Amino acid sequence: MEEQVGQIWDRLITRIAQQGYPDAAVTLDQIKAPLGVFFRALGGDSALRVTATTATLHKARRNWLQRVAGSGRKVELAWQDETCLYLPAQLDVFPDAQLNRDLYFWLAAMAGARVPAETHRNQNWIVDNQQRTLYTLRQFRGLHQRYLSLVRAYSALRPQPEKLKPDAAAQERAIQQALTDPGSVGALPEARFAPDPVPLWLHPDPPRSAGLSNTADGQDRSASKGETRQAQQRRRQAERVEKPEDQGFTLGVRHEADLFSFGEFCKMDRGTDEEDDLDQAEDIANDIDKMSVAQDNTTVASRIKFDLDLPSEQEDDIPLSEGMLYPEWDFKKAQLLPDQCRVIPMLSRNAVDCELPEHLQKPARRLRRQFESLSARxxxxxxxxxxxxxxxxxxxxxxxxxxxxxxxxxxxxxxxxxxxxLVRDMACLLLADLSLSTDAWVNDNHQVIDVIRDSVHLFAESLHASGDQFAIHGFSSRRREHVRFNCIKDFNENYNAKVRGRIADISPGFYTRMGAAIRHATDLLGKQSAEKKLLLLLTDGKPNDLDRYEGRYGVEDTRKAILEARNQGLIPFCITIDEEANQYLPYLFGHQGYTFIRQAEQLPKRLPQLYMTLTGKLFGG
Structure with a gap:
């Protein structure tokens, strides 16, 4: 009974202490698409994706209701880094939903404004935000009235200086003056508490990761498929620490400091999902101000790295050469680093000549009839x-x-x-992503690699019937010195049972160093004498590898490789089953340069149809 009363009281006091206007709330999910277009149209970095921020602690004074409820300690503010534009998952600052929506667009405009670095170098946060506001209003004069409306509405919600103590009142007057007359406040007066956070400005001290690698993101990507809740996309602040000694369950001395030290270390086994209450675990994670991550000798990550070691020479595919060296684009230095990647062509060692699988015989006959008509049409x-x-x-x-x-x-x-x-002078190279992520399950019956294997089978049957020149290759990688380029069918090779055996032997492994694979595919396709040259990329995720080839670095190098292919007269096009593709593929291939297959099991049927549509446009069909 006492527990039930406590829960009711907690919900009641939390609701009473809550600030904002939930009935007028606007969520980031509702306007994410137009907001991304708006941000990039105003000059924002097109490589950044728009995602939800994390709540961070602030040092402003809380009212007595918030102190009783234990709420109001954190606030969500906008900020950006080299990979993302972080915005609050929900805005309910104003009682008018339109104003909350306008606030999203104002924050995106502030982040997208091109502010000279010297204007905010070594300046404090209030001066920096004022300068950024001035540059935003100067560059985008159409936002002036929207900004004034936001300031008028927000000023009415700020604390009234006459009701505050002298030091807090001086701070509040400075904040309100900085909002109404940007650039007029040179410093914030000192006070015991920090001023209330300003949602119209960017974060004064945004959270940063403390040396954590994103490699695990690529390893666990398949586990996050289908997550659509904005809360699951929030960035969390973390630091790398040494693993604490096992403290057991006995506390010798129950000092308060010891209790806090004991409670702050929570062992979170990333390798299992057998927790009793996963929702409670997520709530706890949201309440943690900074996650301290330590390496445990029994984690799944260690076993994955062991499993990803290269197989022995007797078991591995056959290398056809020592490999070719290719450059890699370093976006921070804005230059191509020569001879950074070694692409090694490899041929399957265990492939056995075979016929088309029985379940593909019927669709293959239908596709062959359709594609035979292309050459004779x-x-x-x-x-x-x-x-x-x-x-x-x-x-x-x-x-x-x-x-x-x-x-x-x-x-x-x-x-x-x-x-x-109709004369079709066409050459096509299909480049399939064979990284470890393709080992994930589409549903209870198929893995991604099964879907890719069937797709490549039907694609080969279709193009063989059309008479178009075509080649098929796969790729994966293990750091920059070992980019595996699986040769399934070359341009000068006939399509036969041997090629079908290589397709049947396709298997997942390693990582996705996409830029190097695209550069090698570009060289192969560029040597063909056809009038039209189509480079098709079949993938299920973003570029990533064990070394620094992840995040923005991998995306920028892949984009550079695609631009190089276009400059050589090739037509790159991407087919993906990645649910997050719209966050990065428009930047890589353009809005007309890719397609997303929502139901992965439809890929075998859709791939030949897409090829027919693409080539039909190329030849005016």
Whole structure:
């Protein structure tokens, strides 16, 4: 009974102490798409993705209700780093939903404004935000009225200086003056407490990771598929520490300091999900101000690294050469680093000649009939002096020119259609991502690698029937010195049972150093003499590898490799089943340069259809 009363009291006092206007709340999920377009249109870094921030502690004074409820200790403020623009998951600052929506766009504009580095170097946070506000208003004059509306509405919600103690009142007047007249406040007066956070400004001291690697993100990517809640995407502040000694369950002396030290270390086994209450675990994680992460000798991560060691020479695929060296783009230095990656062409050691799997026989027959018609399909050519049928539009234009007073020679007498065989001078290279993430399950019946294997089978059957030149390769990597390039079918190789055996032997492994693989594929495809050259990339996730090839670095290098391919006259196009693809693929390939297959099991059927659509556009079909 006491526990129930306590829970009711906790909910009641928390609701009473809550600040904001929940009925007028706007969430980041609701406006994420237009907000991203707005941010990039105003000059924001197109490589940054928009995501939810994390709540951080502030040092402002809390009212007595908040102290009783134990709430109001944290606040969500906007900030950005080299990978993301972080915005509050929800804004309910104003009683008007439109104002909350406008606040999202104002924060995105502030983050996207190009502020000279010298204007905020070595300045305090209030001067920095004022300068950024001034530059934002100068660059985007259309935001002036929106900003004034936000300031007027927000000033009415701020504490009234006359009701505060002298030192706090001086601070509050300075804050309100800085909002209404940006650039007029040079410093914040000292006071016992910090001022209330200002949601119209960027974070004064944003959280930073303390030397943590994102490698685990790539290893655990398959575990996060399907997560759509904004709370699951929040950034968390962390630090790397040594693993504490096992303290057991006995406390010799129950001093308060010892209790806090004991309670702050929580062993979180990332290798299992067998906790009794996962929602409670997530709530605890949200309440932790900074996570201290230590390496445990029994973690799954260690076993994964062991499993990813290269197989013995007798078990591994056959290397066809010592490999080719390729550069890699360092976006921080804005230069290509020469000879950074070694791409090693490899041939399957265990592939056995085979026929097409039984479950693919029927769809393959249908696709072969469709693609055989591509090479034999005729095309109607307009504007001919003689031909198979009259072009009515051209004839009417011709008669109109004569009736308007011109001579019979005034109009263009090319009035006929002529049917000619369609010439398809086409070369396509399919590059399949064979990294470890393809070992994940699509549903209870199929793995991603099964779907890719079936897709490549039907793709090969289709292109063989069309007569187009094509090659198929796969790739994975283990750091920059070992980028594996699996040769499944070369351009000069016939499609036969041997190639089908190599497709059947496709297996997942290692990581995704995408830039190096694309550069090698570009070299192979660029050597073909075809009129149109299509580079198809089939993937299920972002670029990543064990070394620093992760996050922004991997994305920027991949984008550079794609631009290099375009400059050589190739047409890169990406087919993905990654649910987060819209966060980075528009930056890599452009909005028209990729497609997302929502149901991964549909990929085998969709891939040949996409090829037919793409090549139809290229040849005017």
């Amino acid at each position: 005729p095309q109607w050519i307009r504007g001919q002096y003689e031909g198979d049928k009259l072009d009515l539009d051209a004839y009417l234009d011709y008669r109109g020119a004569i009736s308007s007073g011109g001579s019979a020679h005034a109009g263009d007498p090319r009035l006929y259609y002529q049917k000619r065989p």
